Amino acid sequence: MSDIETRGILLPRMGFGTFMMTGDTCKSAVESALAVGYRHIDTAARYENEADVGAALAQSALSRSDLHVTTKVWHDQLAPDAIRRSMGESLRKLKLDHVDLFLIHWPTPGMDLPKALETLVALKEEGLTRAIGVANFTLPLLQQVVEEIRAPIACNQIEYHVYLDQTPIRAYLADHGIAVTAYCPIAKGEVAEDAVLKAIAQRHGATPAQVALRWLMDQGEVAVIPKAAGRARQLENFGSLSVVLDEADHAAIATLPKARRYVNPAFAPEWDAPARP
Numbered sequence: 548m549s550d551i552e553t554r555g556i557l558l559p560r561m562g563f564g565t566f567m568m569t570g571d572t573c574k575s576a577v578e579s580a581l582a583v584g585y586r587h588i589d590t591a592a593r594y595e596n597e598a599d600v601g602a603a604l605a606q607s608a609l610s611r612s613d614l615h616v617t618t619k620v621w622h623d624q625l626a627p628d629a630i631r632r633s634m635g636e637s638l639r640k641l642k643l644d645h646v647d648l649f650l651i652h653w654p655t656p657g658m659d660l661p662k663a664l665e666t667l668v669a670l671k672e673e674g675l676t677r678a679i680g681v682a683n684f685t686l687p688l689l690q691q692v693v694e695e696i697r698a699p700i701a702c703n704q705i706e707y708h709v710y711l712d713q714t715p716i717r718a719y720l721a722d723h724g725i726a727v728t729a730y731c732p733i734a735k736g737e738v739a740e741d742a743v744l745k746a747i748a749q750r751h752g753a754t755p756a757q758v759a760l761r762w763l764m765d766q767g768e769v770a771v772i773p774k775a776a777g778r779a780r781q782l783e784n785f786g787s788l789s790v791v792l793d794e795a796d797h798a799a800i801a802t803l804p805k806a807r808r809y810v811n812p813a814f815a816p817e818w819d820a821p822a823r824p
């Protein structure tokens with residue numbers, strides 16, 4: 548499995564999303580994903596499934612160092628004490644003494660970003676996480692994090708798929724050696740019905756979801772975290788690692804609509820905020 552080296556960690560390119568799964572559904576989905584070969588599990592305090600993820604991890608015979616676990620702190624918990632509390636709760640529920648990546652789940656207006664990141668750095672130094680990062684950060688926010696605060700972020704986790712252009716953010720992160728983690732990488736399953744992707748898939752003996760995931764992983768240092776409750780789709784998505792796309796496939800995918808967002812809550816930042824001068 549190919550990994551992305553970023554800020555001292557190896558982030559497995561192929562990850563497993565767990566949003567919208569809780570209880571036994573989540574526990575058995577994670578157990579099954581680990582059996583399929585996924586080694587990168589994505590959760591968050593907000594998903595209310597860390598205990599279920601933790602139960603699956605606890606039953607696994609895999610060694611801790613072979614696993615990558617990402618969790619996130621919600622945007623109303625960004626004061627230093629609240630971040631620490633959230634991290635403590637996450638670790639307790641996950642039954643882990645550290646995670647591999649700890650992210651600010653969303654930016655929020657009025658947050659004290661330098662203080663929040665200082666706290667994340669302290670948690671890293673204390674060994675509670677191996678690396679830190681952000682999610683849903685726009686270009687000007689990333690500039691603030693990287694150039695002004697100089698926080699050593701390992702990734703920005705953003706919505707990214709064949710229907711959403713993320714070139715400016717991706718290019719900025721690539722220039723600074725920071726990975727992208729693509730969420731909603733199969734556009735909530737909609738890629739399965741796409742005529743362009745179906746045609747490409749047919750030529751390669753693959754499926755549209757595999758083509759969509761491979762396309763993302765071809766965009767540089769990009770990890771993907773598709774969610775699938777059942778083993779068949781987990782296997783299918785994992786199989787994207789062995790799909791090879793050619794130039795014609797990339798050209799065809801470039802013609803798809805590129806401004807579709809599936810995740811755009813009221814508290815989202817201004818996505819297209821211009822870069823700072």
Ligand SMILES: NC(=O)c1ccc[n+]([C@@H]2O[C@H](COP(=O)([O-])OP(=O)(O)OC[C@H]3O[C@@H](n4cnc5c(N)ncnc54)[C@H](OP(=O)(O)O)[C@@H]3O)[C@@H](O)[C@H]2O)c1
Pocket residue numbers: 563564565566567589590652682683704705729730731732733734735736737739756757772773774775776777780781783784810
């Ligand atoms: N940082 C953030 O703000 C943020 C926001 C959203 C998501 N995320 C993370 O990113 C992960 C992935 O995003 P997502 O779950 O929203 O969307 P997604 O992975 O693009 O799509 C998941 C949906 O696609 C279906 N599916 C899975 N494999 C498929 C296949 N091969 N063919 C057709 N349909 C398929 C799943 O159904 P079944 O499960 O029934 O198979 C599910 O309904 C989340 O689980 C979460 O961990 C992060």
